[in-house]
Amino acid sequence: MTLAHVAALLGGVVLSEAVRLLNHYGYYSNLSKLFEKRAELVVCILMGYFTSKICEESSSMIASIMLHVVFAGYGVFVDGLLRSTQVLPNLQSEHQSACFRTANVAECREIIKSGTGPAAPKNTLSALEARARPNQRLKLAFGIHSCFTSSDEKSCRNFRASVEKLLYVDEKEWVNFAAVARETAKEALDGDNGDTASLFGVVQLLTLKTMLRVLWPDRDPKQSTNEQISALAHGVNMQWLRSKEANDSDDPSWLFDKQTSLKDAVKAVFPDWVEANSNENLCNLILPGYETMWRVVLRCFVEVKARNHKQAGGWENVLKSFSKEPTKQKLEAELTQSDPRVAAVHVAKEALRLYPPTRRIYREHRDADDQKPNVSADVEAMQRDSDVWKEQPDIFKPERWIGKEEGYDQGYMPFGARPFNCPAKRWRNVPMPFGLSMIALLVGTLIEVTDAKWEIHGDFSDKEEPLDTDREAHGAAFLQRKSS
Known part of the structure; x- marks a missing residue:
């Protein structure tokens, strides 16, 4: 496992914790349901790791491209997360909703x-x-x-x-x-x-x-x-x-x-x-x-x-x-x-x-x-x-x-x-x-x-x-x- 793979794994965990804390303090995220299920998150991380590992054994160039794709994907998730957490809750007058x-x-x-x-x-x-x-x-x-x-x-x-x-x-x-x-x-x-x-x-x-x-x-x-x-x-x-x-x-x-x-x-x-x-x-x-x-x-x-x-x-x-x-x-x-x-x-x-x-x-x-x-x-x-x-x-x-x-x-x-x-x-x-x-x-x-x-x-x-x-x-x- 390379340092880049370790960084990718840690990045996924940190992202999961960030979503949990944001929800804990009252912010709302459209991605929260996905990240609340830690098992699904672990599976996604492991799949990304093994895919990059297989590509690394067959071609270093493909492995490098895959690694960039993985990080680009994380970038998309982070950007989407930051945008979604800025959405304010729809507050109804006097809390009358449900x-x-x-x-x-x-x-x-x-x-x-x-x-x-x-x-x-x-x-x-x-x-x-x-x-x-x-x-x-x-x-x-x-x-x-x-x-x-x-x-x-x-x-x-x-x-x-x-x-x-x-x-x-x-x-x-x-x-x-x-x-x-x-x-x-x-x-x-x-x-x-x-x-x-x-x-x-x-x-x-x-x-x-x-x-x-x-x-x-x-x-x-x-x-x-x-x-x-x-x-x-x-x-x-x-x-x-x-x-x-x-x-x-x-x-x-x-x-x-x-x-x-x-x-x-x-x-x-x-x-x-x-x-x-x-x-x-x-x-x-x-x-x-x-x-x-x-x-x-x-x-x-x-x-x-x-x-x-x-x-x-x-x-x-x-x-x-x-x-x-x-x-x-x-x-x-x-x-x-x-x-x-x-x-x-x-x-x-x-x-x-x-x-x-x-x-x-x-x-x-x-x-x-x-x-x-x-x-x-x-x-x-x-x-x-x-x-x-x-x-x-x-x-x-x-x-x-x-x-x-x-x-x-x-x-x-x-x-x-x-x-x-x-x-x-x-x-x-x-x-x-x-x-x-x-x-x-x-x-x-x-x-x-x-x-x-x-x-x-x-x-x-x-x-x-x-x-x-x-x-x-x-x-x-x-x-x-x-x-x-």
Whole structure:
């Protein structure tokens, strides 16, 4: 065997591994089925080797020509492979194509855990792969590389550890978060807006600027203006909406590389951002930290301030009390003057129940025949299921949480479920449970700043029904300064 033959054999193996890795990380290849069958690949390599060996014994010239043909063939395969792997997946709007959806508690837990729906054969994909594959839209739309888009166990573990380090901070750091939130809310309302301000704009700025303090504690807050942060908040939201559009093109208009305005907004807030480094993409943290948060804050604020609930006065008081003194004790402290005795944590839990940050959690299921439908855990429907939430499940009612355990009969998954619980969920062995505390802090701060000075206007439905959870719903709502 000559060195050239060895090189040809190694080249075939390397090519096979390249295809496997490309598919593993979410790219798609028309040649993948061929190279996934290693036996066929070995046969092809051996046939090429023996053919060249026979030709070498009969004629060195023919052997040389055959060797060039073999390498030319490899070149064709490599070229075809590179071209085919650049084809983007045909992403359908809201993952509706061939998607099984359920709101059953047990089925939702199993889908989140393994991507396996009821009566379906065991998923041949790993749990990480089942999660990463439906999220490739985020990779294309925002250029992110995180545990949501990657199935690499080590990188996912490292990403989670880095996030936990940022979220699980001492109570004294929460005082700093509260100061940023209060200053931001006042600036948003008492700036140059006049007597009206967009509710979307205020909540988005309040949420993103506070989360910037959480996620980048060493960042100089003076390096960007509120206008620049608002532009980034708006840009992220609009890009999310664009990426939800049906895509029948191999080159959709919403690819991150084409979003000049969004990238400019990122650079305005983070001047040192290096676009080429996907691991350092700011959207890796902005999406889970901001995009999933602000919509819950907005709807919780509307429920408390604008829907004429009988108990709303008590909710306002506990939220304001917590925003002024953000401690774990204050989060759980029940209002003694009211009956029932509600706490800020109950209000935040109810906001997450009725308006979960992720309405549906998607997984990809692949069976032995390589059929790959998506499956979905309908978290929103599950958390409004009357079989679990027997007391007026469609009504915002924080009092339902008094004396209840966190899982409430296991039908409560705003932070996902094992083994993919969001780090923001953790309650035990941390100074403050981040998700609940941040929602209570932001809503309480907004109530505190607007109290007796601003009133909310918008087309909100009857309080007997949940607020519209469409991403663009209530975009016309606004705050108006009360006349003195």
